Amino acid sequence: MSNDAGQEKRIPYIRLRNIKKSFGHVIALDGVDLDIYSGEVMALVGDNGAGKSTLIKIISGVLNPDEGELSLNGKTFKHLTPSKAIELGISTVYQDLALVDCRDAASNIFLGREPLKAAFFVDKKRMNRESEELLRRLKVSIPSVTTPVEFLSGGQRQGVAVARSIKLQGRMITFDEPTAAMGVSESARVLKLIRSLGDEGFAVLVISHNLHHVFSIADRICVIRNGRLVKDFRTENTNPDQVVGFITGSNRYSGEYKEENITA
Amino acid sequence: MKRTKIKLLPGNIFPQLLLILVLLAMVIFLSVASPFFLTWDNLRNVFDHSSLYIILALGMTFVISSGGIDLSVGAVAALSGVCMALAMQGGLGVGISILIGLAVGGLVGAANGSVISLLRINPFIVTLGFMSLARGLALIITGGIPIYGFPRAFTWWGSGHIGPLNPPMLLAAFMAVLAALVLNMSRFGYYTLALGGNEEALRRSGVSIHLYKIMVYLLCGVTAALGGLVVTARLNTAEPLAGWMLELDSIAAVVLGGTSMKGGRGSIAGTLIACLLLGILRNGLVILSIPSYYQQLLIGMIILSAVIFAEVRSRKGLASTHKKERSTAV
Structure with missing residues (x-):
């Protein structure tokens, strides 16, 4: 080779x-x-x-x-x-992005990794805060992390998908x-x-x-x-x-x- | 980052607000039309009847939110009631008998979910099969003959008194609060909605979709069994043909309440309001002595108009919000 x-x-x-x-x-x-x-x-x-x-x-x-x-x-x-x-x-940002359209950006970014408080409730505040920080770091700007991703543009959705990959502890x-x-x-x-x-x-x-x-x-x-x-x-x-x-x-x-x- | 002026919250609760308005309009109309409507005895009656529908529709809200459907709930309610009755006849305690009935409901639910998820078969046809199966079992084990005469501790669940209220109402209220917390704030609720929104996305996030799907149907089976408890206790009779068409009533209430048949969106509050609305409608038609044939007709019309309205609104509304959101996002 x-x-x-x-x-x-x-x-x-x-x-x-x-x-x-x-x-x-x-x-x-x-x-x-x-x-x-x-x-x-x-x-x-x-x-x-x-x-x-x-x-x-x-x-x-x-x-x-x-x-x-x-x-x-x-x-x-x-x-x-x-x-x-x-x-x-290893995480993959698929062509179809595999996002849950009707859920907001924060819920998508943390999908499968939701932080809990009191062992039962999803810690939505923390999810929103950390999602905002992560998207800011990636310079992805979306209207709000509580906007369902179906309302986002292609590039914004890509940004959300990338943020999720990173949240999954992706190194590649x-x-x-x-x-x-x-x-x-x-x-x-x-x-x-x-x-x-x-x-x-x-x-x-x-x-x-x-x-x-x-x-x-x-x-x-x-x-x-x-x-x-x-x-x-x-x-x-x-x-x-x-x-x-x-x-x-x-x-x-x-x-x-x-x-x-x-x-x- | 620019924030949009249009928050999505009003859009999300809009169908429920409209339901509340319709509900209020009906209450006002019926109060004026009949002196009997706005009496505590009558309202208590409405709540009492609605509580059964509420209990079943709560489980159904989860199933429909997850993108599925469960046609077996009426039959499961009957089968669970029959099982509770047989357990008591066999000399078991009331508490144990109720638990057995709930376990039977959960078991049928889990079986529904397993076949749907593991074998990837359409939920409509699977639950149709289990509907017939559960009804058949209920008829076979009773020989088609109703079982009646239960201890007071059991019938209390249907006709007891807790202050001005009764156990079914409190059970319905308790279950509704619990369901709202679970659907909106727990991981299970998040995954239920994600299942309905995009099952593949959930799978790729490393979540066991089989586990959660089975749990959703299991939950629906248990709420159906709770409905069976209420029906059986209220009538002091375990009737193998109880809960006939109850599946359609609960599906209607869930859809009327704004939960999407496509899955991904579910509203416990909406389900609750829709059950009350249908309860008041039935009650109002009786009070105004309108023949019961018209009840069916009217309920059908209301459900159709609600679904058509919601669909038209989501097609138009989503498209316009979509543009606005995009243009403001820079």
Whole structure:
């Protein structure tokens, strides 16, 4: 695997080795090795069906890989479950955000982790206060933490979803198409938020089709194609044309994909 | 951070305010139309009758808030009453017999919830099945014959006196306060509403949705059994056909009270007011000697108009608040 990232000294937050996954006779992932580091925004790019979503589902414990292993905190796992992943600090901001629309922002941020007082009552005041603090820290501005999230804009909802990931003690946050179906200024705000998470020391994994967005926030760009990780760039060492070349497979390099391009 | 001028609170309690207004209008109208309406004896009668509906509708509020429905409550009330009666006939104490009846209700509720949640089957059809099953069991174990004649300590639950009030009223009031606290302020209540709002979000937060769903139906089974206690004690008879159509009355009250059939929103206060409103309506029609056939017709019309009104309002209202909230959020 070519790797010009030069991160040998640092210990990755999560290390994937030889991850394979097929659905029936369709091979979704064909031996992926990937290291994701804290304090770094890593973008995973690739065409539709390249295996990006399968990979993040394996990382978040939703899918079990057929082969390979994941290492975190010095431990090695054959597979994770959603609750195990949360326990290990991996949280995923899903495309559909998985928010409870009719509940307010504070209730969503603390969903499953509500603080109690007198062992019975949910401590709503504390939830509101801590939600406000957290959103302020993330520079997400919403009308009020007691507003049902169905009244919030796409970017604000994304902010609430991120705040919830952090409340779940997430140390690694994965985004699946965070700027899909979002306006220009809205996207800019979300990208800024993602970038700031990297700067705060979180390990950030972003899946996106939008190379412009990817180049504006990522430290590293990994290209996945036909279930294999074909290139791992430092962002400063590459350009969009080169990345597109690897995504589509027109940019050949030593080794791995000879056959397709000859016939194409 | 700019704060919106439109607080959502008035919007949320608006349906309940409207219900209170309708309730007041009915009270005023009936007070004028009949000298008997505003007497303590009559009002006591209204409260007494409403208490049964309130007890059942409280459990139903949880189920509907969680995005489900429970059609088995009427049959469960009958089955629990029959079980209490048989336990007493068998020589068990009143307290133990009541607990057995409540346990039977809880058991049927938990069975409802388990099938719905673990096997992911539509709650409508599952509870329809358990409705028939519970009714059938009640008929089989009694041979279809009502059981009557219970100790005074048992009938007290239906026809006793506590000052000017009676046990069913106090039970209903106590349960309503408890239900409001649990639904609005406890984790169980938060998860009940989250289940109705977005089950998947709750699951991904690491909460056991099976556990909470089963608990919601279990709770509804227990409130149905409490209803069975009140009916059986009041009539001094355990009737296997008791509580006929009670499930529809309680669903109607819950929806009239502003709880969303889609789940995610529930109002205990609304349920309480709606039960009283329906109680006063039934009472008023009797006082004004309007034939009982018209009762059905009128109740149907009220429920339909309430649901249509709520739906239209939420479609229009939500859309406009939505825009305002967005534009003020910078």
